[in-house]
Amino acid sequence: MNLKIVIDVEMCKVQFKVSTYPHKNEIIQIGAVRMNEDFEILDTFSTYVKPRYGKVDRFIGTLTGISERTIKDAPDIEDALLGMLQWIGDDEAVYYSWSQTDYYQIRNEIQCKCHEDDRWAGLLDQANWIDYQKILGNRLEASNPLKLSEALDLAEIDTEGRLHDGADDALNTARMISKLERQKDYKMLIERLRASEKDQEPLTASLGDLFQGLKLK
Secondary structure: OEEEEEEEEEEEEEOOOEOOEOOOEEEEEEEEEEEOOOOOEEEEEEEEOOOOOEEOOHHHHHHHOOOHHHHOOOOOHHHHHHHHHHHHOOOEEEEEEOOOHHHHHHHHHHHHHOOOOHHHHHHHOHHHEEEHHHHHHHHHOOOOOOOHHHHHHHOOOOOOOOOOOHHHHHHHHHHHHHHHHHHOOHHHHHHHHHHHHHHOOOOOOOHHHHHOOOOOO
């Protein structure tokens, strides 16, 4: 069976770069959803991750609901990813994410922190990853990259949980992908997107236009 795995990661900032990890962010949560070949949701996975170099600051804590206490006893990235791969099992898998950020972050951390292991091959191969933000944007001919919340609204998916929680974002993304790939009703989404873009157009009239014809005393 060719599984479809939706992945969402949450990250914190790295405060002090080191030579062994020259990147700006570290993963603090991984959420994943397993779907079958027909895009039916089968199971979910979630784990917090303890970063080596970063800290959860106030902004990230407010955004994600994750605190330093939350990740205090969490596994490191290698054990977290191995746990996810064990959950996926031996079937072939294709990975879906909202933008390429999740792929690059996972790749960076595997390369910098994890021991060499053949099990990383599928995660490291970018050809195994599908950027659904790009796919949907192209289908809708969107003028700008869609935020996940915008795409969920267009697809009329009621958001479960909270945004910027890895498990909830992965599940909501999977629900949207499942609906769109099984129904393939893009005409209605395009109409909603065009209406939304029109509503957001800035006013183009100048002050001179607005006051034209008025006699000011």
